[in-house]
Amino acid sequence: MTDYASAADSPWFTKAEEITEINVSYGVSSIGAYAFAGIENAKPVVLPVSVTSAGSEFAPAALKVFTFSEDIDFGDQAPENIYVYREEKITTNDRFWQSDKSKGDIISDSDDLFVDEGKFWRYNADEEAVEYVKTKVLFIGNSFTYRNGIVEHSSGVPGIYDNIAEDLGYAVETYSITGPGWYLENHAKPTDTCGKQVDKLLKARDDFDYVVLQNQSTVPIDDYNRFLTGVRAMQTKINDTQKHAKIYLYETWGSPTPANQYKITVPEMELKLREAYSKAGKEGYPGAYLSACVHVGNMLGGDVRKTQFVGEEKYSAPKLDENTLSALRTTGYNTVFAPDDEQTFTPPDGDTPSADDSEQKEILKIACWGRFMKEAKFKELVADFKKYCADNGVAYKEIIGTYY
Numbered sequence: 001m002t003d004y005a006s007a008a009d010s011p012w013f014t015k016a017e018e019i020t021e022i023n024v025s026y027g028v029s030s031i032g033a034y035a036f037a038g039i040e041n042a043k044p045v046v047l048p049v050s051v052t053s054a055g056s057e058f059a060p061a062a063l064k065v066f067t068f069s070e071d072i073d074f075g076d077q078a079p080e081n082i083y084v085y086r087e088e089k090i091t092t093n094d095r096f097w098q099s100d101k102s103k104g105d106i107i108s109d110s111d112d113l114f115v116d117e118g119k120f121w122r123y124n125a126d127e128e129a130v131e132y133v134k135t136k137v138l139f140i141g142n143s144f145t146y147r148n149g150i151v152e153h154s155s156g157v158p159g160i161y162d163n164i165a166e167d168l169g170y171a172v173e174t175y176s177i178t179g180p181g182w183y184l185e186n187h188a189k190p191t192d193t194c195g196k197q198v199d200k201l202l203k204a205r206d207d208f209d210y211v212v213l214q215n216q217s218t219v220p221i222d223d224y225n226r227f228l229t230g231v232r233a234m235q236t237k238i239n240d241t242q243k244h245a246k247i248y249l250y251e252t253w254g255s256p257t258p259a260n261q262y263k264i265t266v267p268e269m270e271l272k273l274r275e276a277y278s279k280a281g282k283e284g285y286p287g288a289y290l291s292a293c294v295h296v297g298n299m300l301g302g303d304v305r306k307t308q309f310v311g312e313e314k315y316s317a318p319k320l321d322e323n324t325l326s327a328l329r330t331t332g333y334n335t336v337f338a339p340d341d342e343q344t345f346t347p348p349d350g351d352t353p354s355a356d357d358s359e360q361k362e363i364l365k366i367a368c369w370g371r372f373m374k375e376a377k378f379k380e381l382v383a384d385f386k387k388y389c390a391d392n393g394v395a396y397k398e399i400i401g402t403y404y
Helices: 013-018 156-167 193-204 224-241 256-262 266-280 285-300 322-337 358-362 375-391
Strands: 065-067 082-085 095-098 120-123 129-132 134-141 171-178 210-213 246-249 363-368 398-403
Touching: 095 156, 134 156, 134 193, 134 285, 156 171, 156 285, 171 193, 193 224, 210 224, 224 246, 246 285, 285 322, 363 375, 375 398
Parallel strands: 065 082, 082 120, 095 171, 134 171, 134 210, 210 246, 363 398
Antiparallel strands: 120 129
């Protein structure tokens, strides 16, 4: 290509602001000086493998330049807007800290969380050249965030989110700090068990892209002012330490135990929770999977309908059938990308809910909140109750013990 003496000398300079795409054909070996000067509104330009050099100030800082090699000669100093093609995954170090499971701190004093691997690009599922960046996400909450329903040891919604995102080709580094029954106001205090970890992590790194906040599950209904105070305390803490983090409020779902306490149905409880979360800014593994799909769509723009991730095998996650997975992925996608459309899902034959709930009459559901009892003790009591039924000839269809 021609080396131009100045930006104004390129033949398209007067139209530079209108140019939205630059195509460089294979065979071009050198990009001329000032060749792309003034072109700041175009999508990233991909330089073919035949390009071995580029002239001075060939591209403005606002134009991302994608190359296939680090060996291109850019003269005295390479521009900062150069991205190199990369197929292999970017290194991530996910950490899931739980007050009742984890030992030690979420990070040690010697941890270096700022590993600069460089700038990269890749082709996405639609064969588009896109920047390949590491997205850093922190989940802060309680058992509704870290538990997968009946899975005892689990990374919960953050772990499912991380797996779905990476299955779709995104590089995500996911952290979570959680405690059963914890309030956001406690997470905001450095003297609190979980708050200490939050404080340590937010001071150690200032580059989180997203922070997801989930408050104690019933406080939005019980005490809205307390709920709002906790949200504001965390907002202040995040804004004081992070350069650009977006804050998401993660609304929990309704559950049978508190719904019965309030003498309302689970859907009515969910409506109350939604009203409270909006004013401020089904339980189990399917719910966690659906939540993770929504987070991936919201944060990364990922089409979760394409993921093949089904569950965390190392945590013995429940096996969901393909119809359920398809429904969850589609619902998660529609929630983010088509929220105003009427979305319906027709259950497979035989799965249509019956208006008659007689089948539920022989099922006993026992639930316990983690703040009130240790999990081992709860399981012991459920086992004792089953033994009592067996010893006394009490017939039942199913006894379900759920620990939050």
